Amino acid sequence: MAAARPSEPAEGSAASAAPARRPEDSSGALLTIDLDAIAENWRRLRARLRAGAQCAGVVKADGYGCGAVKVAKRLHAEGCRVFFVARTDEGFALKPHLPDAEVCVLDGLVPSLANDYAAAGLVPVLNDPAQVEAWTSYCVANELRPPVVIHVDTGMNRLGLSEADALALAADRDALRAFSDAMVMSHLVVSEEPDNPINARQLAAYERVRARFPKAKASLANSSGIFLGPAYHFDLARPGYALYGGNPTPGKPNPMRRAVQLLARVIAVREVDKAGTVGYGATARIGAGGRIATIAVGYADGYLRSLSNRGEAWIGSHRVPIIGRVSMDLVTLDVSSVPPEACQVGDHAELIGAHLGVDDVAERAGTNGYEILTSLGPRYHRAYLGEVD
Amino acid sequence: MAAARPSEPAEGSAASAAPARRPEDSSGALLTIDLDAIAENWRRLRARLRAGAQCAGVVKADGYGCGAVKVAKRLHAEGCRVFFVARTDEGFALKPHLPDAEVCVLDGLVPSLANDYAAAGLVPVLNDPAQVEAWTSYCVANELRPPVVIHVDTGMNRLGLSEADALALAADRDALRAFSDAMVMSHLVVSEEPDNPINARQLAAYERVRARFPKAKASLANSSGIFLGPAYHFDLARPGYALYGGNPTPGKPNPMRRAVQLLARVIAVREVDKAGTVGYGATARIGAGGRIATIAVGYADGYLRSLSNRGEAWIGSHRVPIIGRVSMDLVTLDVSSVPPEACQVGDHAELIGAHLGVDDVAERAGTNGYEILTSLGPRYHRAYLGEVD
Numbered sequence: 001m002a003a004a005r006p007s008e009p010a011e012g013s014a015a016s017a018a019p020a021r022r023p024e025d026s027s028g029a030l031l032t033i034d035l036d037a038i039a040e041n042w043r044r045l046r047a048r049l050r051a052g053a054q055c056a057g058v059v060k061a062d063g064y065g066c067g068a069v070k071v072a073k074r075l076h077a078e079g080c081r082v083f084f085v086a087r088t089d090e091g092f093a094l095k096p097h098l099p100d101a102e103v104c105v106l107d108g109l110v111p112s113l114a115n116d117y118a119a120a121g122l123v124p125v126l127n128d129p130a131q132v133e134a135w136t137s138y139c140v141a142n143e144l145r146p147p148v149v150i151h152v153d154t155g156m157n158r159l160g161l162s163e164a165d166a167l168a169l170a171a172d173r174d175a176l177r178a179f180s181d182a183m184v185m186s187h188l189v190v191s192e193e194p195d196n197p198i199n200a201r202q203l204a205a206y207e208r209v210r211a212r213f214p215k216a217k218a219s220l221a222n223s224s225g226i227f228l229g230p231a232y233h234f235d236l237a238r239p240g241y242a243l244y245g246g247n248p249t250p251g252k253p254n255p256m257r258r259a260v261q262l263l264a265r266v267i268a269v270r271e272v273d274k275a276g277t278v279g280y281g282a283t284a285r286i287g288a289g290g291r292i293a294t295i296a297v298g299y300a301d302g303y304l305r306s307l308s309n310r311g312e313a314w315i316g317s318h319r320v321p322i323i324g325r326v327s328m329d330l331v332t333l334d335v336s337s338v339p340p341e342a343c344q345v346g347d348h349a350e351l352i353g354a355h356l357g358v359d360d361v362a363e364r365a366g367t368n369g370y371e372i373l374t375s376l377g378p379r380y381h382r383a384y385l386g387e388v389d
Numbered sequence: 390m391a392a393a394r395p396s397e398p399a400e401g402s403a404a405s406a407a408p409a410r411r412p413e414d415s416s417g418a419l420l421t422i423d424l425d426a427i428a429e430n431w432r433r434l435r436a437r438l439r440a441g442a443q444c445a446g447v448v449k450a451d452g453y454g455c456g457a458v459k460v461a462k463r464l465h466a467e468g469c470r471v472f473f474v475a476r477t478d479e480g481f482a483l484k485p486h487l488p489d490a491e492v493c494v495l496d497g498l499v500p501s502l503a504n505d506y507a508a509a510g511l512v513p514v515l516n517d518p519a520q521v522e523a524w525t526s527y528c529v530a531n532e533l534r535p536p537v538v539i540h541v542d543t544g545m546n547r548l549g550l551s552e553a554d555a556l557a558l559a560a561d562r563d564a565l566r567a568f569s570d571a572m573v574m575s576h577l578v579v580s581e582e583p584d585n586p587i588n589a590r591q592l593a594a595y596e597r598v599r600a601r602f603p604k605a606k607a608s609l610a611n612s613s614g615i616f617l618g619p620a621y622h623f624d625l626a627r628p629g630y631a632l633y634g635g636n637p638t639p640g641k642p643n644p645m646r647r648a649v650q651l652l653a654r655v656i657a658v659r660e661v662d663k664a665g666t667v668g669y670g671a672t673a674r675i676g677a678g679g680r681i682a683t684i685a686v687g688y689a690d691g692y693l694r695s696l697s698n699r700g701e702a703w704i705g706s707h708r709v710p711i712i713g714r715v716s717m718d719l720v721t722l723d724v725s726s727v728p729p730e731a732c733q734v735g736d737h738a739e740l741i742g743a744h745l746g747v748d749d750v751a752e753r754a755g756t757n758g759y760e761i762l763t764s765l766g767p768r769y770h771r772a773y774l775g776e777v778d
Contacts, residue, residue, distance in 0.1 A: 003621055012520070021413075025499045026477045061689030062767070085686065085770055086718035088415045106718070107656055108415045110735075126655055134416060155668045157675065157714075158683050159657050164440035175485050189671055196669055217483055230739055267496055268548050276477065278546040282587055284577055287548065294547050295498055300450030301761035306695065324547075328450050329475035329495070332547050345519070357661050360520055367694050370717055378451070378767070 027381035028329070029264040030348065033066045035074040035385035037259040038315075042075055043349045044255065045223070049237055050230040058222075058240030060086035060106065061096065065302075065376035066244055066260065069097050070384055075243075076101060077388045078324065085236055088113060091122045106147050119144070120304060125149045126184070127159045132169060139178040148179040150216070154186045155198060155203040163209055170212035183217040183236065184210050191224035191232075192250050199228060210234075223248040246369040247359045260373070262294035262380070263348035264313070269335070274332030278332050279324025284309055286323060290336040291319070295349050298329040302375030303351065304365045309329075311364050312347040314356060316342050341351040368370070394431040416770035417685030417718070418653040419737065421457045424463040425775035426648040430632045430720050432463050432645065434612070434697060436627055439619040447481065449475035449495065449612075454691075454765035455633055455649065458486050459773055464632075465490060466777045469669030473514075473627055497548065503527040506536070507687045514538045514574070516548045521558060528567040537568040539605070543575045543594040544587060560603035567661050572606040572625065573599050580621075582611035588617060599623075602740050612637040614624070635758040636748045649747060649762070651769070652737035653684040660772070667721050668713025673698055675712060683711070684738050687718040691764030692740065693754045696720075701772060702738040703745060705731050709738070 021032060046055035046368070057080045057375040058064075063071035072083055081101045085091050091105040102123050109117065109124035118138070119148055126132045126148065139146060150169070153160030153290045158178065166184075171177050186206045186288045190196040210218045213371055218234035223242035229247050238359060239248075247254035272290040277283070286292065295313070299305040308325040313333055324332040335343045358369040365372065397542035405509050412419060435444035447453075448468045452460035461472055461483060480494040481506045491512050492633045498506065498513035500523040506513055507527070515521045515537065528535060539558070544551030550558065554575075558564050565571045579585040592609070599607045612631035614621045616638050627638075636643035661679040666672070675681065684702070688694040697714040701723055712723040724732045741750055747758040754761065 019503055021502060025501050026481070026505075028476050028496065030477075061687075065689075086687075086689075087417050089417075089768065092415070107417070110416050113410065116410055116415075128734075152618055153659075157659060157661065157664065157665055157681055158716070158719055162659070162662065164662070189666070189669055192548075198666075256512070270542075270546060272546065273553070276544065276546055277578070277587075280545075280578055297762045298450075298475075300454075300475075302691075302764070305760045327547070328763060330547055345517075354461065358509075366515075371688045371694045374717060375691070379478065383591070 007245050023381035024348075025349045026063040027265070027379070029301065029351070029380045030379035030383065031069070032261040032383045032385065034259045034261070034385045035070060038066070038071055039074050039078050039386065041245065041256045041259065042078055042080060045226055045237065045242060048226055050233045052235070054082065054232045054236045055080065056082040056084060056218060056236055056238045056286070057243065058084045058238050059372045060084060060090060060240070061374045064240060064244045064370065064373040066358075066373065067382070067384070068094055070387055071243075072098055072389050082236060092254060095122055096119050102147060106151075106159070107386070109135050109302065109352060111200070114298055118142065118144060118382070119142070123147055123149055123153045127151050128161060129169070132161075132175070136178045145178065145180045147181050147183070148176065149183045150183055150205070152184055152186045152196065152209050154202040155189050156187050161185065163164055163205060166209045167212055176216070178369060180205065181217065181257060182213065182217055183220040184213050185238075188222060190224045192248065194228055203231060216273050221350070224289045229388070241370055244373055245358060246373070247357070250359070254357065254359070258354070258357065260352050261351070262352040262376070264297040264331070264351055266293050266343065266345055266347045266349060268294040269340075269345060270294070270345060277324075281325055282326055282330075284324040286334065288380050290334065290339070290340070292323065292334045293336070293343050293349070295331050295333060296329065297331055298327050301377035301379050303331065303377070304372070304375065306365045306367070311354065311361065314352050314353070315347065315349050318342065319355070322360070404582070408697040411772035413654070413737075415656070416650060416768070418690065418740070418764060418769045420769035421772045421774065422459070423583075423648045423650070423774045424777075426457060426634060426646040427455070427460055427632050427725070428463050428467050428775065430634065430645045431467055431469060431628070432647065434615055434626065434628045434631060435473045437615055439622045441624070442473065442622045443625045444469065445471040446624055446632065447473045447627050449473060449761045451477060453629060453633045453759065453762040455762065456771070456773070457483055458628065458634075459776055461487055463565065463775065463777050469737065471625060481505070481509055484509050484511055488678045493534060495540075495548070498524050499541070507533060511535055512538055514540045516540050517550060518554050518558070519549075521564070525564070533774045534567065534569045535570070536570050536573045537565065538609065540576055541573055541595070541598050543591040543598070544578050545576050548651055552591065552594060555598045556601055559598070561717070565605070566678065567576060570606065571602065572608055574600050574608040574627075575605060575613060576622070577609065577614045580611055580617060583617055592620060630759055633762055635762070639748070643746065643748070647743070647746065649741050649765075651739070651741040651765070653686040653720070653740055655682050655732065655736045655738060656685045656735055657683040658729075658732060658734055659683070668712075670714055673713040675723065676726075679723065680727070681712065682722045682732050684720050684722060684725040684736070686720055687716050689717045690766035690768050692766070693756065693760070693764065695754045695756070696750070700750065701745065702740050703740050703742070704736065706745070707731065756768065
C-alpha cells in the first residue's frame with residue numbers, strides 16, 4: 001500500500017457537500033482501508049486451513065473499525081459465505097447486503113425478537129438452553145428449518161452452553177430437529193499463546209462435546225487458533241483480527257498484510273525559544289531550540305490517551321516521539337531532530353502504516369491491537385482501496 | 390434523572406426501520422443524554438461568572454460524545470451565542486444549525502479553505518502569524534469584516550501565537566483592521582489544580598498580552614478555570630467538560646448535575662459449577678458456586694479495555710465488580726453477591742449513572758472523564774431528554 005492521499009470525499013461525510021474542499025485540508029486525519037489487503041489476508045488464512053475446512057469472516061464491531069459492509073462485500077466477492085457479528089443490530093444492518101450468506105449473531109437470541117431474526121434471515125448463535133428452547137419452538141411453530149449455531153463454553157465463562165448442558169442437548173434425539181443443519185462452536189481463551197496448556201484443555205473439552213453431535217459441523221479457531229495447527233481447524237475457522245492486518249502470532253513476524261493507514265495533518269510547528277512544559281498537566285519538558293509539531297488527532301478520535309508521552313509517529317523517514325499528553329483533539333510531537341523543511345504545516349504524520357503496525361501502537365498504548373482498530377474514530381476522513389459494489 | 394428506559398428509536402438508527410423492535414431488546418446498551426441537565430449546568434456556570442462575562446459552549450468532539458447538534462441547539466435556547474468546535478469539518482456540520490451564533494474553530498484556518506470559512510460564516514481561531522496574515526488578506530480583499538479570535542499560547546506549547554508574535558501583532562496598528570471585533574484567548578494547562586503555580590504564571594502572561602489589545606475581548610477560562618475565581622473570567626468563559634456533568638473541581642464534591650446514563654443489557658447469567666478462569670488471557674479466577682453475568686458492552690463501544698478487572702457496575706442497589714478482561718463486545722461481572730432474582734437475562738446494569746459518575750469510571754480506567762465521554766460508542770442506543778427543535 002503506497003502512502004495514500006485519498007482525493008474523493010467519503011459518502012455521507014460533511015466534505016461531500018462541497019466537492020472543492022479536499023479532505024487533506026479539511027480533515028484532521030486520513031484513514032485508508034485497503035480492502036485488497038483484507039481480501040488477501042482472508043485468502044492467506046484460508047490457504048492455511050486443513051483440506052475441506054471453510055473460512056468465515058468476522059465483521060463485528062463495524063468490521064473491527066474498518067467498515068463492516070464494505071469489508072463483508074469484499075470478502076463475499078472472494079467467496080466467503082459465513083459472517084459473524086456481535087450485536088443483533090449489527091446483524092440487521094449487514095444481512096441485506098449479503099442475501100445469500102449466513103450472518104451469525106454472537107450475542108445470541110433475544111426471544112422476543114425471534115420473529116425479527118426469522119424475517120431478516122439471521123442466524124442466532126444460541127448461547128444457553130433457554131435460547132435453544134425458544135428458537136426451536138419458534139421454528140417448529142412457524143415451520144421453518146433454518147441453519148443454527150450452538151455455542152458451547154469450554155473455558156471462557158462468558159457465553160455458551162456449559163459442557164453439561166451441551167451433553168444434555170446432545171442426548172435429546174429431537175433437540176435439533178427444527179434445523180436444516182447445525183454447527184457447534186466454541187471460543188479459545190489464549191490462542192495467541194501456543195504453549196499455554198489451556199489450549200489443549202479447551203480442545204479436549206471441545207472434542208468431548210462435538211463428538212456427541214456427530215451430524216453437526218464444528219468450529220473452534222479464531223485468527224490465532226488457525227496457527228495452532230490443523231487439529232484446531234475443524235469445519236470452519238472464524239478469523240477476525242488477522243483479516244485486518246493484526247498479527248495472530250505475537251512474538252513472531254506478522255504473516256498478514258497491512259490493511260490500515262492513518263495519517264494526521266500537521267496544523268502547527270513551533271520553535272521553542274525558552275525551555276518549558278508541553279500540554280495539559282505539564283507532564284513533559286522541552287528545552288530551548290527544540291521544535292514541536294501539533295497534529296490534528298486526539299483521544300476523541302480513538303487515539304488512546306494512554307499513548308501520552310509513549311506513542312510515536314513518523315514524518316517521512318523520521319521517527320518522532322509524542323511529547324506531552326494526548327489531548328482530546330491534538331497530539332504534540334517532538335520534531336527537534338527533523339529538518340525544518342521536512343515537517344511543515346499541511347504535511348502529514350504517519351500514526352499507523354508502513355513504519356508502525358497496529359500491534360506496535362497497541363504495545364505502546366498498553367493494550368491490544370483489537371482495541372486500536374475498534375477505536376478508529378468517526379472524525380477521520382475515510383478512503384477505501386479495492387471496494388466492490 | 391430517573392432510570393431512563395427510552396422507548397423511541399434514535400433517528401437514523403438501525404432500529405428505526407422496524408418500530409416494533411424495542412431498543413431495550415435489540416441494543417447492547419442504552420445511552421441517555423439529559424439535555425436539561427446540560428442546560429442547567431450551563432446556567433450554573435454562567436451564574437458563577439463575574440458580572441458582564443459571557444458563557445460559551447464547547448461542543449467539540451461531537452459535544453464530548455453527547456451529540457454536538459442537539460447539545461448546541463439546547464444551549465442556544467438557553468441564550469448561548471458562542472460555540473467552540475475543534476475541527477473545520479465539525480464547524481461546517483454545526484454552523485447551519487446556529488445561524489445567529491458564532492461557531493469558532495479551534496484547529497484554526499487552513500488558508501486554502503478561507504473561502505469555505507467565509508461562505509459558511511465560521512470564525513477561525515487564528516493560531517499563528519501565517520493564519521493571521523492569510524485571514525486578514527482574504528477579508529480585506531473580499532471586503533468582509535467578520536469577528537475574529539486570536540489564540541495566544543501562554544504555556545501549552547501546542548497551538549497559538551507566541552507571546553513575542555502576539556506583541557508584534559499588537560504593535561501593528563493596522564493588524565486587526567479587517568475585523569468587526571476581536572477576541573484574544575488563551576488556554577490553561579493545569580486549571581483543575583488550583584494550587585499549582587502554573588495557573589498564576591499563565592494568568593500573568595495572558596494579562597501582559599491582552600493589555601496590548603485594549604479593544605479586544607478576552608477569554609481564558611475553561612470549565613475548571615471558572616472555579617479559579619473572577620480574575621480568570623474576563624469577557625468569555627469556555628466550559629466544556631462541566632457542561633456534560635464532569636467534575637471541574639477534582640477532589641471536591643461535583644458541583645454539576647449528571648447528564649449521562651449508560652445501561653448495558655445482561656445477555657447471560659452463568660452459575661459456576663467448578664472453579665475456573667474468566668475471559669481472554671485467563672486473567673481472573675472464580676470459585677465454584679459463583680455467578681457471572683455477561684453484559685453486551687465492550688471496548689468496541691468505547692468502554693475502555695483498561696477497565697479489565699478494575700471497573701464496576703451496579704445492578705439495582707448492588708455494586709458488582711468486573712471480573713476478567715473487557716473484551717471487544719462483552720464484559721463479565723461477578724454477581725455472586727446478588728440474589729439471583731435481582732440479576733436476570735434482560736435486566737440492565739448501570740455503567741454510568743446515579744451510582745457511578747463519569748469521573749469514577751475514569752479513575753478506575755486510569756484516564757480522565759473527558760476520554761470516557763468522547764469514547765461513548767456508536768452501537769449504543771441513544772435517547773435524549775429535553776431536546777429542542
